[in-house]
């Protein structure tokens with residue numbers, strides 16, 4: 001999508017063995033292919049510094065339709081980015097299928113700038129602002145985004161991993177009371193407490209579908225160097241895997257985004273490290289456990305002689 005290079009993220013994960021790894025967990029895996037993300041001529045908005053709005057709008061509408069169809073077919077949806085503006089479509093599509101879902105946003109960044117608080121105009125820093133009901137009075141109407149109905153309340157979101165939050169975003173998080181566990185809270189309380197607190201806050205009854213939007217830059221840059229906005233002091237792969245194992249263990253993880261894998265930004269080694277980290281995160285969302293797993297129908301082989 002909008003950030004050059006992230007369009008190669010899905011194929012990098014496929015080439016890294018994604019499908020085989022998921023099938024190895026005994027899963028019925030279906031690759032729905034790439035979502036249409038056509039570019040547009042003169043794709044800029046005259047009085048706003050928003051970049052590629054039509055491109056993002058078209059892609060978001062296509063993503064929403066595909067995510068909705070996957071979830072309505074009874075499958076858990078894995079959406080591969082692409083930059084994090086992909087979450088506009090994936091979360092909206094999820095909400096059409098499961099209106100009560102909650103969002104765990106794992107990211108170094110808050111991605112909740114409005115078009116007017118953003119200093120970059122990059123839409124990968126804005127996705128949540130288009131989805132949160134309380135922010136709508138502050139969202140400029142952008143052509144192509146008419147399809148979106150804000151589908152989240154602030155109380156439906158919990159952040160984990162924040163460590164690079166803009167002033168406007170900090171104001172929004174505090175004013176709306178969005179639950180956020182920055183890397184300070186991760187260091188202070190440990191990842192177990194953070195996940196427990198986040199899930200108790202979002203869903204104390206333990207009944208709601210969960211949307212995990214995982215930005216690979218939530219991990220420490222040593223684990224995900226091939227990404228557009230790396231920030232030192234990130235999650236370890238153990239902490240990332242733990243989040244995914246715990247959400248998977250609820251049995252209610254319904255949609256997973258993996259955003260910001262950008263193979264055009266790293267050398268071969270960087271890309272291998274980044275893809276392997278992303279594959280670890282994904283497999284631990286879909287039943288992979290560090291204690292080991294085996295397919296449902298597994299039988300230990302018996303000697304024939």
Ligand SMILES: N[C@@H](CSCCS(N)(=O)=O)C(=O)O
Pocket residue numbers: 083084085107108109110111113118119120121122124125126164165166215217228229259260
């Ligand atoms: N807050 C900054 C950086 S946003 C980084 C977006 S992402 N999806 O986390 O890489 C901005 O709005 O440009």
Ligand SMILES: [Mn+2]
Pocket residue numbers: 084107109111124215259260
């Ligand atoms: Mn992000």
Ligand SMILES: [Mn+2]
Pocket residue numbers: 107108109215217218229260
């Ligand atoms: Mn990020």
Ligand SMILES: [Mn+2]
Pocket residue numbers: 003083084124228229260
């Ligand atoms: Mn980015």
